[in-house]
Each structure stands twice: as C-alpha cells, then as structure tokens.
Amino acid sequence: MTAIVLYCRPGFENECAAEIQEKAGWNDVFGYIKLKKNQGLVEFHLYDAEQGDTLLQKLPLKRLIFARQWFLTLGEVIDLPDYQRVEAISEALGSEFRYEELRVESLDTNDGKALSKFIRKLSVPLRQALRKSEVLAPKQSDEYVQGAAVLHALFFSGQQVQLGYSYASNTSPHPMGIPRLKFPSAAPSRSTLKLDEAFLHFIPKAEREERLTSGLNATDLGSAPGGWTYQLVRRGMMVKAVDNGPMADSLMETGQVKHYQQDGFKFRPSKKNNYWLVCDMIENPIKVAKLMASWVIDGDCKEAMFNLKLLPGKGRYQQVEKGLKLIKDMLSEHDIWYEMYAKHLYYDREEVTVHVRALGKR
Ligand SMILES: C[S@@+](CC[C@H](N)C(=O)[O-])C[C@H]1O[C@@H](n2cnc3c(N)ncnc32)[C@H](O)[C@@H]1O
Incomplete structure (x- = not known):
C-alpha cells in the first residue's frame, strides 16, 4: 500500500481525515481514507502512489491542524517473528535509502502506551543495526542537509510494524508528534x-x-x-x-x-x-x-x-x-x-x- 499515515488525537480521526483530503486536493493529490475510530490514526491512500512523496514535500505539516505527525508508508505492514525482529526490519528496509534519524513509535492509545517498554528495548539494537548497515546516518545533528529523511517504525504490537518516512524539514521533531512536557509544580493549573x-x-x-x-x-x-x-x-x-x-x-x-x-x-x-x-x-x-x-x-x-x-x-x-x-x-x-x-x-x-x-x- 502507499498511504500517508497521520497521527492525531484519538477521537479526532474524522477531522484529520477531512482535512488531509481537502488540503491534498488543493495540491491535486487524491486518495481515499481508511481509519479506525479512537486509534488516533488516519491512512490517506493515494490513487497515484507517485504523488505521496510530492505531497510530503509540498504540503507543510504546520498547515495541517489535526495531524500531529505524518509519514509516507514504505510497503505493507510487516509481520515480525518472535525473535530476530531487528534483522527482519533491516531486511525489509534494504539498503537503497539512507535516513538521518529513526523514530520508533506506537499509537496514542492504551494498547500503544503498553508497548512503550518494548519500544525502548528494541530501539537501541535497531538503531545500532541500521547505523552499521549505513541505512541510518552515524549521528544526529541539529541541522539537516536538504532532503534529509526521517525513518518511522510504527509498532501496532510486538508482531506488527509499519515502516515509512517523512522529510526532516517537514516533520514534527517529536516521536508521534507528542512533546513530553513536565508540569511545573509552581503553576496553579494543568492548563x-x-x-x-x-x-x-x-x-x-x-x-x-x-x-x-x-x-x-x-x-x-x-x-x-x-x-x-x-x-x-x-x-x-x-x-x-x-x-x-x-x-x-x-x-x-x-x-x-x-x-x-x-x-x-x-x-x-x-x-x-x-x-x-x-x-x-x-x-x-x-x-x-x-x-x-x-x-x-x-x-x-x-x-x-x-x-x-x-x-x-x-x-x-x-x-x-x-x-x-x-x-x-x-x-x-x-x-x-x-x-x-x-x-x-x-x-x-x-x-x-x-x-x-x-x-x-x-
Ligand atoms: C479554562 S479557564 C482558564 C484557565 C487558565 N488559562 C489557566 O491556565 O489557569 C477559563 C476561564 O475563562 C474565564 N472566562 C470565561 N468567560 C469570560 C469572560 N467573558 N471574561 C473574563 N473571563 C472569562 C472563566 O472565569 C475561567 O476562569
């Protein structure tokens, strides 16, 4: 499948879907939507797969109101084995493209949050392996070269992952587009x-x-x-x-x-x-x-x-x-x-x- 995957707040999938359809249309890019309610995820499937990359570059993410983050899929969802998951992901990626950064992500749902420990554990060897095979650049820097891409690995479970990419110049700097801010104890309200x-x-x-x-x-x-x-x-x-x-x-x-x-x-x-x-x-x-x-x-x-x-x-x-x-x-x-x-x-x-x-x- 070739789709743009967008993350939003669970419960706002319809808004996120309506918006990407409209704003992609302004750029003459058309497709259909697939979403599951309350998953915080919208898939915009492109009628013309070639246009996905163009849209990722032409439509500024900051112009999208309901999408926190996005990426363009690289192939289908991958079914992972119980062991040697890192190897399976490396193999699926091949060696054609090189990415500046890796974001290992999950959904903003209870099931997604339950995966956070697994994700933390897998991120280290995955990053190491991808650097070794030069699919991932050696180290992150604050300034990206023009056209630098970010690799996304969205885990639905320990057995399923969707790979994709976004452009570093047009992506959220936070995994899943979520900044983790610390509540200052001196502030009088959580607002x-x-x-x-x-x-x-x-x-x-x-x-x-x-x-x-x-x-x-x-x-x-x-x-x-x-x-x-x-x-x-x-x-x-x-x-x-x-x-x-x-x-x-x-x-x-x-x-x-x-x-x-x-x-x-x-x-x-x-x-x-x-x-x-x-x-x-x-x-x-x-x-x-x-x-x-x-x-x-x-x-x-x-x-x-x-x-x-x-x-x-x-x-x-x-x-x-x-x-x-x-x-x-x-x-x-x-x-x-x-x-x-x-x-x-x-x-x-x-x-x-x-x-x-x-x-x-x-
Ligand atoms: C969500 S609270 C604000 C919370 C605040 N931003 C904070 O961080 O602590 C909304 C506030 O708007 C105030 N408010 C609503 N209508 C108002 C109006 N017409 N004039 C002044 N304050 C109003 C309410 O009294 C209430 O305190």
Whole structure:
C-alpha cells in the first residue's frame, strides 16, 4: 500500500481525515481514507502512489491542524517473528535509502502506551543495526542537509510494524508528534502545559529570545487561576490578567501581575504597548475569533495565542475553519499583513490553539 499515515488525537480521526483530503486536493493529490475510530490514526491512500512523496514535500505539516505527525508508508505492514525482529526490519528496509534519524513509535492509545517498554528495548539494537548497515546516518545533528529523511517504525504490537518516512524539514521533531512536557509544580493549573506547548510549537527556537522575553507586556483573557499567566511570568513578562475568578497568590506576589476583574470581551489595555494577547476563555469560538482579530486590527497586540473551544457535535473541522476564515477576512479588510497557524496540540482537548502574528500594514 502507499498511504500517508497521520497521527492525531484519538477521537479526532474524522477531522484529520477531512482535512488531509481537502488540503491534498488543493495540491491535486487524491486518495481515499481508511481509519479506525479512537486509534488516533488516519491512512490517506493515494490513487497515484507517485504523488505521496510530492505531497510530503509540498504540503507543510504546520498547515495541517489535526495531524500531529505524518509519514509516507514504505510497503505493507510487516509481520515480525518472535525473535530476530531487528534483522527482519533491516531486511525489509534494504539498503537503497539512507535516513538521518529513526523514530520508533506506537499509537496514542492504551494498547500503544503498553508497548512503550518494548519500544525502548528494541530501539537501541535497531538503531545500532541500521547505523552499521549505513541505512541510518552515524549521528544526529541539529541541522539537516536538504532532503534529509526521517525513518518511522510504527509498532501496532510486538508482531506488527509499519515502516515509512517523512522529510526532516517537514516533520514534527517529536516521536508521534507528542512533546513530553513536565508540569511545573509552581503553576496553579494543568492548563499551563497548553500555553507552554503552544510557545514551543509556534515560536521558532531562534526567535524565542526576542518574542518571548522579559520586559514584554502581555494580557491574559480568562486567566484564572493563572496557568497561562504563569508561563508569561516565568518568561519575565508583565501581565494584565483578566478574569472575574481569583488568581493564585503565588503569581500576584511576583509583582508582575495586575488582576482585572472584568469581562474579557470588554477589557482593553489603556496604552498601545501590549505585545502578547493570550486567551483561554471558554466561550463561543466565533466570538473569540472576532475578538482576537479586533485586538490585532486595533494595534492592542502584536501576537495572539488563543484557544478556539470546539462546540460538541459534528463539524469540528468546519468550526475551526469558520473561525480562521473570519480572522483572515477581518485582517485582510484592514490591510494587515499577518501569519496565522492553528494546531490541535497534544495538551489540547476539545479545542484548537491558534497563533496570529501581525507583520505590518499593506
Ligand atoms: C479554562 S479557564 C482558564 C484557565 C487558565 N488559562 C489557566 O491556565 O489557569 C477559563 C476561564 O475563562 C474565564 N472566562 C470565561 N468567560 C469570560 C469572560 N467573558 N471574561 C473574563 N473571563 C472569562 C472563566 O472565569 C475561567 O476562569
């Protein structure tokens, strides 16, 4: 089979499938979908196998909202023997291609998680064997050569593996697209991981010093008890925290936070020196999208990071698209240059994180 395999949050397979079909179609690549519900996996089978590689290069993974990671299959699922699995995988790979990196993966399900010990144990000899046969490059480096490929080995069980590849320049840096973040014990809520992941995902490492740095002003709408504010404070920013609910004392004691017990839809900073707007209000996604765009248009923030909370029921992909279109239309109407990306991040649940950055006026 030749398919693009996409990982997503279990339960979001339909959204992930609808999106890859639509966005592949924009690139004149067509195929059909195979998925199993709640497995966090979607297969996009290509009508023309040759087009798989083209799509992997042409469609930026960061343009896909619901896919955490992807790869193009190399052949069928392999049935492995009980012993000498490494040899069986090496043999299936042959020696024609060379990969920069190996990702040994499993599904984001209970069965997948149960395989983690097996995967850890197998990864070492597999990596060694592939390096020895020069299928895998000698050592990983931070910078890849143009066209460098990542080898994926997706284990469904100890007996079955699907091999595939993605391009290092267009792949997630994390196995299965899942970053493992440590919950900071000083943060007042687990939501903190969402903004931490969002900053890591959307802001390139080389630019964090400038765009996520001390001295910047930030506003947090729907801030209580302060998990998101914590991420801004820990990066040295001064934060206006807007919520009728109480903020954690530990944050107030830093002297970096001013709490406004006001409606997030009405609040605006008094001066035009606010850099970040973050928003985690549980509100209608269209209302939130409109609010975010209006802050950018009015020059009340340069960058916005926010969640669009998805309403229960069908059409979650359409809900996100509608919110994004509204923002695009509003910013375009006001001649604003911008970049905007959205992702269903690992720590997101029934919500999608969006990042908008104003780049100036046309
Ligand atoms: C998911 S919680 C935010 C959690 C917070 N980001 C954290 O990390 O601790 C949503 C918050 O939005 C607030 N909220 C909802 N609607 C609001 C509004 N119109 N104005 C201000 N806050 C609002 C709620 O009071 C609630 O505290």
